[in-house]
Amino acid sequence: MDKNQPSSTFTDVDRDMMQRCLSLARKALGRTAPNPLVGAVIVQDRQIVGEGFHPGAGQPHAEVFALRAAGDRAQGATIYVNLEPCNHYGRTPPCSEALVAAQVAKVVVGMVDPDPRVSGGGIARLQAAGIEVVVGVEEADCRQLNEAFIHRILYQQPLGILKYAMTLDGKIATNNGHSAWITAELARNEVHQLRAACDAVIIGGNTLRKDNPQLTTRQTDAPQPLRVVMSLSLDLPEQAYLWQTTAAPTLVLTTVGAKPDFQQRLLAKGVKVVELAPLSPKEAMNYLYSLGLMSVLWECGGTLAASAISQGAVQKVLAFIAPKIIGGSMAPSPVGELGFTSMTQAIVLERLRWRSVGDDCLVEGYIPIEQKPTIELPQ
DSSP states (O other), rough: OOTTOOOOOOOOOHHHHHHHHHHHHHGGTTTTTOOOOOEEEEETTTTEEEEEOOOOSOOOOOOHHHHHHHGGHHHOOEEEEOOOEEEEEEEEOOOOHHHHHHHHHHEESOOOOOOTTTTTTTHHHHHHHEEEEEEEEEHHHHHHHHHHHHHHHHHOEEEEEEEEEETTTTSSSTTEEEEEEEEHHHHHHHHHHHHHSSSSEEEEHHHHHHHHOOOOSSSSSSSSOOEEEEEESSOOSOOOGGGGTTTEEEEEETTTHHHHHOOOOOHHHTTTTEEEESSSSHHHHHHHHHHTTEEEEEEHHHHHHEEEEEEOOOOEEEEEEEEEOOOOOOOOOOSSSOOOOOOOOOOOOEEEEEEEETEEEEEEEEEOOGGGGOOOOOO
């Protein structure tokens, strides 16, 4: 079967059922790393007879939950799944074998799995068993949902997302550093949802000192991201919301040998401290990748943001723009010095999307790989 099947061959039912898969998969946002978000729906005689989603690493995959729900009704049925069924033994058995054993008649796949252990293998196994396979239904939406998983597989690094809020004249704070609140409540609520979908959120020591943020989702039933502070000197306050680790876990990344006594006080509060050499956005992302994380939200100030961009730690930008003007020649901007001297050097975001969030505006875009600056900047 041609994996690049023309979209004209897909039916409205195919599209509706794949969107149902995506809705199911989203129920596990922020909980599956390093695994992808996957939903599955089984249809028999145009009726849904079973469905499920993957709740997290080490737990059964979406297809297994759907097959359990369908029981004998899976025989001769069509199963929809937004990601190619796996064909290898990991923490759980291969889903392709479960589908073959259940004797489904047809498998409709949203996208091929980029993981080389799977890519195409699951489809081939199903076809070898005589099961009809259709690939590419709602593929763009499927890829969007699992963009962090795809990036982690392809680049061995979490997806870095730079989020900031700024005024219409490009400021993230006043001259004296006051920054609460630039955007309105609807935009702030969206940031809370964004944190729930990410595995970690990073700030620098200066942001901690000035803002004392909580960096939580403000939702008791939502997953809380790992809160990360990068600090060269560990010149950090003794009391901070981030040291309250009952709300969410906190990790401090610092340099080798920085303030051992303060490190011990943090450890006593339940804060994890890791020394990196060198301490940089690139090394921070390498370390977070080793933890199995897929998406990292940078909520830092302009200096650290510039360093993260220059070192390839940011792939996506989310800019909230408030209809406010505060002026100030010394007021900070979202991104610090990148070393550009000509407008032709400017990073031009691609795949742009604009939308209103209440009275504020959200601009979303991606940094083209070839446009990342190559300079190394101190933090």
